[in-house]
Amino acid sequence: MSIDVSARAAEHSAGLDEPLAILDPSGARHANAVLDGQLSDVDETALTDLYVDMALARRVDQEAFALTRQGELVLWPPSLGQEAAQVGSGRALRETDFVFGSYREHALAVLRGVTFRELLAVWQGTTQSGWDPQAYRMATPQIIIGAQTLHATGYAMGLRMDGADDVAIAYLGDGAMSEGDVNEAMVFASTFRVPAVFFCQNNHYAISEPVRLQSASPLAARATGFGIPALRVDGNDVLAVLAATRIALQRARRGGGPTFIEAVTYRIGPHTTTDDPTRYRDDEEVAQWRGKDPIDRLERHLAQNGARVDQIREEAQVRCDQAARDLRTAVTTGEMPRAETIFDHVYTTPTVRISEQRAQHLAFEASIEGES
Ligand SMILES: Cc1ncc(C[n+]2csc(CCOP(=O)(O)OP(=O)(O)O)c2C)c(N)n1
Ligand SMILES: [Mg+2]
Structure with a gap:
C-alpha cells in the first residue's frame, strides 16, 4: 500500500529531472504544460506588481544589511537572490492562509503587512518574539532549523478538523531537509492529508555546507517517498513559483493533502551578516547565479512585452526609497522591552x-x- 501512495505522489509530481520554468534568464517566456493554466490572469499590471514587490524586498534586505554594519541591528540573514521564490509564493496565498517561515522570509513578512518596526526589532534584539502571529497570519521567525514544518503541520491538522479551506505553508531551506523535524512533519502531513505546503528554498547552502552534501538526488524527490507530490521549479522565475504555489494551494483546499515545492534558487549574499562566504565558495559560482537574477529576468520580460520599463523602474524606485526612509525611522524608534x-x-x-x-x-x- 505504501508503494501505491508513493507511486501516486510521483505521478502528481513534476520537474524532478529539470526544474519547471516559464521565464528563462533572458526574459523570454516558454510554454509549460504543468504551469501555464495557472497564469491566465497575469497581465502587465500583475507583472508590474510582482516586479515592484521583488524590488521592494531587495531594498529592504539591502538597507537592513547596511543597518547591521552601522551597528543598529545585531544580525541579519540576507535574502538577496531569493526574491522570486518568496514573492511568487507569497502572492499566491490568501490573506487567511498561515505562513510558518524560517528566519530568511523577509519578503513574506513585508507582503503580510508586518511593520518595519516589528521586523527590525527581531534583529535588533528588542522584542521577545516579533509580532502578533494572528494579526498577520504569519508566525514569528523560527531559528530552530525545520521546527516550523511541525508547527505548520499541526496548524493544518487543526484547519482540517475545523473544516476550513485555508492552507498552512511552511518555508524551509535545503539544509532543513536533513532535520528529523522535517521528516516527522512530512509523515504526519501525508498520513493525515493535511492542507499544507512545504516550500523549500534550495538556495544551495546550509551556512557553508553545499546542498550536494545534503542530498545526492533532488530534494523534491524525497517528498514522494512520504507520499507527498512534489513540484520542482526554477526558484528565480517568479511566474513558475507563483503557478506552482497555486497548484499546491488548490490541491490542499480541495482536500488533496500536502504538496512539496522545491524552488531552486541561490543565496547570493552571506548566510548572515557574520558569515564570510568567500571561505567556502568560488566567485565564479556566484557570478553564474547573478546571471540568473530574478528581478533582471522579469524586467527583461516586461521590456520584451513592450511595457514601459523606465516608468515601472521609476515607480519601484519611489517605493524603495520611501521604504529605506521608513526602515531608518523604524530602527531608531524602538524601545528595549x-x-x-x-x-x-x-x-x-x-x-x-x-x-x-x-x-x-x-x-x-x-x-x-x-x-x-
Ligand atoms: C536545529 C538547529 N541546528 C543547527 C542550527 C544552526 N544553523 C542555523 S542556520 C543553519 C543552516 C540552515 O540551512 P538551510 O536550511 O539551507 O537554510 P538557509 O539558511 O540556507 O536559508 C544552521 C545549521 C539551528 N539554528 N538549529
Ligand atoms: Mg539553504
Whole structure:
C-alpha cells in the first residue's frame, strides 16, 4: 500500500529531472504544460506588481544589511537572490492562509503587512518574539532549523478538523531537509492529508555546507517517498513559483493533502551578516547565479512585452526609497522591552513556577536598584 501512495505522489509530481520554468534568464517566456493554466490572469499590471514587490524586498534586505554594519541591528540573514521564490509564493496565498517561515522570509513578512518596526526589532534584539502571529497570519521567525514544518503541520491538522479551506505553508531551506523535524512533519502531513505546503528554498547552502552534501538526488524527490507530490521549479522565475504555489494551494483546499515545492534558487549574499562566504565558495559560482537574477529576468520580460520599463523602474524606485526612509525611522524608534516580559509569553496561562521566577526576578531588580 505504501508503494501505491508513493507511486501516486510521483505521478502528481513534476520537474524532478529539470526544474519547471516559464521565464528563462533572458526574459523570454516558454510554454509549460504543468504551469501555464495557472497564469491566465497575469497581465502587465500583475507583472508590474510582482516586479515592484521583488524590488521592494531587495531594498529592504539591502538597507537592513547596511543597518547591521552601522551597528543598529545585531544580525541579519540576507535574502538577496531569493526574491522570486518568496514573492511568487507569497502572492499566491490568501490573506487567511498561515505562513510558518524560517528566519530568511523577509519578503513574506513585508507582503503580510508586518511593520518595519516589528521586523527590525527581531534583529535588533528588542522584542521577545516579533509580532502578533494572528494579526498577520504569519508566525514569528523560527531559528530552530525545520521546527516550523511541525508547527505548520499541526496548524493544518487543526484547519482540517475545523473544516476550513485555508492552507498552512511552511518555508524551509535545503539544509532543513536533513532535520528529523522535517521528516516527522512530512509523515504526519501525508498520513493525515493535511492542507499544507512545504516550500523549500534550495538556495544551495546550509551556512557553508553545499546542498550536494545534503542530498545526492533532488530534494523534491524525497517528498514522494512520504507520499507527498512534489513540484520542482526554477526558484528565480517568479511566474513558475507563483503557478506552482497555486497548484499546491488548490490541491490542499480541495482536500488533496500536502504538496512539496522545491524552488531552486541561490543565496547570493552571506548566510548572515557574520558569515564570510568567500571561505567556502568560488566567485565564479556566484557570478553564474547573478546571471540568473530574478528581478533582471522579469524586467527583461516586461521590456520584451513592450511595457514601459523606465516608468515601472521609476515607480519601484519611489517605493524603495520611501521604504529605506521608513526602515531608518523604524530602527531608531524602538524601545528595549523590560526584562520581566521574558516570562510573559511562555504559556498562555503562566504556571506557578513561571510566576515565581518572575517574582524572583523583580525582587532581584528591586534589590539592586540605585546600586550603580
Ligand atoms: C536545529 C538547529 N541546528 C543547527 C542550527 C544552526 N544553523 C542555523 S542556520 C543553519 C543552516 C540552515 O540551512 P538551510 O536550511 O539551507 O537554510 P538557509 O539558511 O540556507 O536559508 C544552521 C545549521 C539551528 N539554528 N538549529
Ligand atoms: Mg539553504
